[in-house]
Amino acid sequence: xxNEFGGIVVHxxxxxxxxxxxxxxxxxxxxxxxVTALIGPNGSxxxxxxxxxxxxxxxxxxxxxxxxxDPVADPQGVRRLVGWMPDSLGxxxxxxxxxxxxxxxxxxxxxxxxxxxxxxxxxxxxxxxxYTRQPARVLSRGQQQRLxxxxxLIHNPQVLLLDEPASGLDPGSRVxxxxxxxxxxxxxxxxxxxxxxxxxxxxxxxxxxxxxRGESVRSQTLDEAGNQVRRYNIQAEPMSALAAELxxxxxxxxxxxxxxxxxxxxxxxxxxxxxxxxxxxxxADVAVTAFAPAGGALEETYMSLDTxxx
Amino acid sequence: MSVKMQQPPQLADERTLxxxxxxxxxxxxEMRQRLRGRAWYVMLAVWFVVIGAVxxxxxxxxxxxxxxxxxxxxxxxxxxxxxxxxxxxxxxxNAVNGDRAAGTLAILQVTLLTPGxxxxxxxxxxxxxxxxxxxxxxxxxxxxxxxxxxxxxEAFVSLGMLALELGLVCAIGVGxxxxxxxxxxxxxxxxxxxxxxxxxxxITFGLSTALVLEEAEVTxxxxxxxxxxxxxxxxxxxxxxxxSKCVTETxxxxxxHTERITWLxxxxxxxxxxxxxxxxxxxxxxxxxxxxxxxxxGVMESISQQVRTLQAGxxxxxxxxxxxxxxxxxGRGSPIWPLGLVLQSLLAGGLLLLGYRRxxxxxxxxxxxxRIA
Numbered sequence: 304x305x306n307e308f309g310g311i312v313v314h315x316x317x318x319x320x321x322x323x324x325x326x327x328x329x330x331x332x333x334x335x336x337x338v339t340a341l342i343g344p345n346g347s348x349x350x351x352x353x354x355x356x357x358x359x360x361x362x363x364x365x366x367x368x369x370x371x372x373d374p375v376a377d378p379q380g381v382r383r384l385v386g387w388m389p390d391s392l393g394x395x396x397x398x399x400x401x402x403x404x405x406x407x408x409x410x411x412x413x414x415x416x417x418x419x420x421x422x423x424x425x426x427x428x429x430x431x432x433x434y435t436r437q438p439a440r441v442l443s444r445g446q447q448q449r450l451x452x453x454x455x456l457i458h459n460p461q462v463l464l465l466d467e468p469a470s471g472l473d474p475g476s477r478v479x480x481x482x483x484x485x486x487x488x489x490x491x492x493x494x495x496x497x498x499x500x501x502x503x504x505x506x507x508x509x510x511x512x513x514x515x516r517g518e519s520v521r522s523q524t525l526d527e528a529g530n531q532v533r534r535y536n537i538q539a540e541p542m543s544a545l546a547a548e549l550x551x552x553x554x555x556x557x558x559x560x561x562x563x564x565x566x567x568x569x570x571x572x573x574x575x576x577x578x579x580x581x582x583x584x585x586x587a588d589v590a591v592t593a594f595a596p597a598g599g600a601l602e603e604t605y606m607s608l609d610t611x612x613x
Numbered sequence: 614m615s616v617k618m619q620q621p622p623q624l625a626d627e628r629t630l631x632x633x634x635x636x637x638x639x640x641x642x643e644m645r646q647r648l649r650g651r652a653w654y655v656m657l658a659v660w661f662v663v664i665g666a667v668x669x670x671x672x673x674x675x676x677x678x679x680x681x682x683x684x685x686x687x688x689x690x691x692x693x694x695x696x697x698x699x700x701x702x703x704x705x706x707n708a709v710n711g712d713r714a715a716g717t718l719a720i721l722q723v724t725l726l727t728p729g730x731x732x733x734x735x736x737x738x739x740x741x742x743x744x745x746x747x748x749x750x751x752x753x754x755x756x757x758x759x760x761x762x763x764x765x766x767e768a769f770v771s772l773g774m775l776a777l778e779l780g781l782v783c784a785i786g787v788g789x790x791x792x793x794x795x796x797x798x799x800x801x802x803x804x805x806x807x808x809x810x811x812x813x814x815x816i817t818f819g820l821s822t823a824l825v826l827e828e829a830e831v832t833x834x835x836x837x838x839x840x841x842x843x844x845x846x847x848x849x850x851x852x853x854x855x856x857s858k859c860v861t862e863t864x865x866x867x868x869x870h871t872e873r874i875t876w877l878x879x880x881x882x883x884x885x886x887x888x889x890x891x892x893x894x895x896x897x898x899x900x901x902x903x904x905x906x907x908x909x910x911g912v913m914e915s916i917s918q919q920v921r922t923l924q925a926g927x928x929x930x931x932x933x934x935x936x937x938x939x940x941x942x943x944g945r946g947s948p949i950w951p952l953g954l955v956l957q958s959l960l961a962g963g964l965l966l967l968g969y970r971r972x973x974x975x976x977x978x979x980x981x982x983x984r985i986a
Contacts, residue, residue, distance in 0.1 A: 320979060357723050361975035375975050379725055383628060387723050393716025395642065397649035409638045410724035412628035438649075454720070458628070 309335035309370055310493045311356060311462065316365035317517075318351060325351040327517035329365075333495050333510075335461070338488045340504040341497040342605060343514035349497040350390055352514070353464050356495070357387040370461055370493075383411070386460035390467045390497075392447050396440040400431055400450055403439055404457050411458035418457065425453040428483065430476075444471040452480070462493040469500055481507050505599035513608055520608055528600035530573055532607075538566045538593035539584070548587050554580075568597060630725040639726065639734025640741075643708070647742055656703070660696060661749050667692050668753045682760030687911025689757055690771045693750045694778060694886055698811060700746055701779050702803035705739035705786025707796035709968065714796060728972035732787060732965055739783040747775055767890050771913075774886040774950075781957045782807060782882075788964025791972055807882075810957065814881040818874055825870040834861040834933045859933040872926035876952055880960075884920050885953035887913040920949055 313331035317324070326348045333339035341349050354360040355367060358374035358381040367374055374381040395403060401422050408418030426432050429449040434442060442450060448471045455463060465484075469477050484507055488494050498504055504511065511528065513521040537556075539545035542565055549556050549569065556567040571577045577594075584591050598606070647653050671688050675681055709732075712718040721731060751772070758768050786803045793799035837860045878884050892914050910918060924947070928935070 355975070359719060359722060359974045359976060361977050378975055382723060382725055385723070389716065389719060391716040393718075393720050395646060395717055397646050398642075402645070406638060406642055407720070407724065409634065410630065410721065410726050412630040412634070412725055 309461065309491075311339075311370075311495065312366075312368045313352070313356070314366045316352070316355060316362045316367060318355060318360060318363050324517055326355070326362075329514065329517070329519045330522070331512050331519055332522070333462075333493050335493045336488055336491050337509040338484055338494040338496060338507050340508035340511040340601065341495060341514065342499065342501065342504065342511050342601060343497075344499070347514045348517040349514055350466055351517075353387070353466050353495070353497060356462075356464055357385055358382055383458070384461045386455035386458065386463045388451050388455040388463075388465045388468055390470075392444070392451065394439045394447060394450075397438050399436050399438055400426060400434045400442070401436065403450060404454055407454050408457045413458060421457060421459070422453075425456055428456075429453045430479065445473055445476055448472055449476060452483075460492070463487060463495065465494070465496045467498055468496060469498055469503055477503060501602040501605055502599045504601050508601070511601055511604070513604060515608060521604060523604065525600060528604055531600070531603060532570055532572050533577075533600070533603050534568050534597035535571050535577060535580075536566045536568055536593065536595055536597050537584075537591065538564065540590040540592055542567070544589045545584070545591070548584055548589050552580075552583065566593065628725070630730075632730055635726050635730035636734045636737065639721070639731055640738045643735060643738030644741065647738070653704075653742065653745075656700065657745060657749055660700065660746050663696065664689070664692060664750045664753055668756070681762070682757050683762035683914075684911045685760060686754065686757035686763045686768065686771075687913040689750065689753050690775065690886065691883070691912045693747065693754070694775055694882060697743065697746060697775060697779050698782060698807050698882060701739070701743045701782035702786045702800060702807060704742045705736070705783040706790050706800040706803035708735040708739055708787045709791035709972070710794055710799055711790070711796045713794070722972070722974050728969050728974075731972060732791065732969060736780075736784055736787045736965075739787060740780045743779045743783055744776060747772065747779065767892070770890050771886065774889045777954070778882045778886060778957075781954075781961050784961035785964055788961060788966075788968045791968030792964065806960070810880055810882055810960075814877050814884075818877045821874045821877065822869040822871065825873050826867040827870055828865055829868045829927065829929060830863055831866055831868060831927075832861060832863045832930045834859055834931060836860075836933055868927035868929070870926055871923040875920065875924040875949065876956075878920055878923070879949045879953035880956040881953065882957070883913070883916055885950045885957070887916040888920060888948055888950040888953070890914075890917070892917065924949060 311331065311333040313329055316326055316329045316331070318326040329348065329352055331341075331352065341352065343349050351360065355362055355374070356369055358369075358378040361375050369381045370384040372380040372384070395406075398406065401419075404422035404425060405415075405418045408421060409415075413421070423432075423435070426435055429452055431442075431446060431449055431453070434446065434450075439447070439450065448468065452465070452468060455465070463484075469480060472480060481503070484494055484496065488509070496504065496507065505525070508525060510522070510524045512519055536559060537545060545567060546556070549567065554569055556569045559566050559568045569580070571580065577596075581591065581594050584594075596603075668685070668689055671685055672681075675684060709718065712721070722728075754768060754772065757763065758765065782803075785806055786799075789803045789806070790796070790799040793802060836858045890913065892910075
């Protein structure tokens with residue numbers, strides 16, 4: 304799946320800042336051609352791991368290979384391959400969107416005509432063409448975010464590291480981002496996305512690595528995630544008929560209190576079981592008005608993990 | 614959104630970043646931001662007004678003195694240096710950590726740019742930024758020059774040394790800004806270092822003189838006139854001294870061996886600039902370089918004279934002429950400014966080296982509170 308010529312392989316990485324152990328033990332793989340999600344609560348070490356992959360931080364122990372290259376031994380080699388979009392919105396206020404991109408391109412050793420062409424192309428990709436000559440400070444947060452994404456892509460990197468790329472984006476831009484990331488993955492790039500907007504990652508990611516308190520606690524593909532035990536929310540008219548039918552099949556259910564309308568929540572082992580239950584309810588003349596998974600597949604894994612959210 | 618993913622003509626692993634292109638890009642980035650901001654222009658305007666006011670005021674008050682050009686020139690050079698020492702830290706001392714605070718440093722670090730190239734570009738940009746101030750004060754320097762008494766060579770050496778000093782202060786500022794985390798702290802620290810060079814050297818020198826006191830035989834000569842001298846002679850001239858009345862006595866007394874500690878003063882920017890200038894003035898022809906002669910020496914010139922006197926060490930044989938206030942002729946002595954430049958360069962270089970180590974990535978140990986991005 305991941306060979307030394309592409310993708311990312313991290314084994315037993317650890318990194319501390321003074322007495323704070325930001326990354327304790329992370330195993331992580333991101334194969335080329337796929338979008339890998341990095342999921343974990345705030346302060347779990349996602350950003351630190353991305354900084355390590357971007358060759359900005361050295362690991363204390365463990366091994367890291369980005370495209371087969373060790374970032375500590377050959378940072379320049381890694382930097383040629385990697386495009387990094389930070390979570391902080393760093394910007395050169397007085398530079399125009401085009402200049403931001405061409406300046407970055409110049410620092411990646413791109414020739415003038417090449418970087419200008421690529422910058423125009425990317426401004427079109429992230430729908431910022433009307434801001435080509437505008438200073439970056441007039442851009443809104445979401446637009447800044449898109450410019451930052453374009454900057455990460457300027458040198459057509461093989462590996463893309465995106466730290467919370469969707470934060471601040473409007474729904475339309477999120478769909479665009481999804482399309483773009485899928486296109487990049489389809490072109491054989493290695494894409495790593497950190498986020499905690501889990502419903503979104505459901506649709507973008509091929510696989511996910513869950514991180515908690517600096518440790519990788521779980522790694523699964525989206526197919527695996529879809530086939531695990533999940534909670535379903537069910538509503539019916541009247542609810543009493545639904546309750547009777549569920550009890551009749553010996554299914555445990557609980558009232559969900561955090562919703563505006565009354566609904567029951569049940570645990571189902573698989574999509575097959577969900578299909579069976581729905582059919583059974585309908586055949587029993589229960590007027591089902593809603594029947595849906597309680598959350599995304601990744602959210603299910605996330606909630607099931609024994610993580611502490613501080 | 615149309616997603617075009619065509620392969621660029623140049624392959625990624627073929628790309629290399631030449632040092633010239635790297636430094637040039639960082640320099641361009643810095644200059645573009647400076648030229649588009651308003652702060653720099655405001656500072657330039659204030660600078661021009663202040664230097665102009667000092668110049669005009671000096672012209673008005675000293676207009677009657679002979680060799681006014683030379684004195685004015687010295688004054689302008691001294692003021693430009695003084696204000697330059699105030700401006701250069703402001704332009705340089707947040708170069709790196711300002712970027713860190715704005716979140717743009719990591720964006721640079723993640724490219725093919727090396728820490729050395731980053732520092733070089735930042736330093737060059739702050740130096741050029743402060744040279745604009747020097748350029749703006751050039752009209753006054755050349756105005757003083759036009760008033761006569763100052764050879765052009767002196768003016769150009771002065772300008773060159775001012776430029777060099779600004780460059781060194783900028784290097785100190787950039788170095789400190791890459792070591793310290795907070796822009797405010799690094800700007801204050803740079804001002805402290807500049808104050809250490811400009812005032813601290815004087816204070817240290819003054820306090821150290823006590824340490825170099827040594828007993829020595831000092832031969833002192835003076836005129837011993839037994840009868841009271843008339844204030845003015847019969848012909849209205851000052852009474853002539855009688856060479857035969859010159860008496861000499863030798864006493865043991867502690868004398869400060871200033872020649873051992875004058876190097877402390879060498880690190881002073883004012884001493885470096887003052888001492889590097891070749892004072893060989895014979896502008897209007899009626900005076901040559903004679904200390905205390907026909908023309909009062911300018912500010913910078915007297916600094917140079919005093920340093921060279923200190924460098925010569927204690928006067929163990931005071932002649933009768935000297936006892937009447939004639940300064941001792943120590944010649945031009947050996948120049949002390951090269952030593953000053955070396956000391957200042959060592960300081961700036963050391964700070965830049967520390968800064969370089971702080972900027973190296975992948976970063977190993979980080980200082981407390983540092984955030985990479």
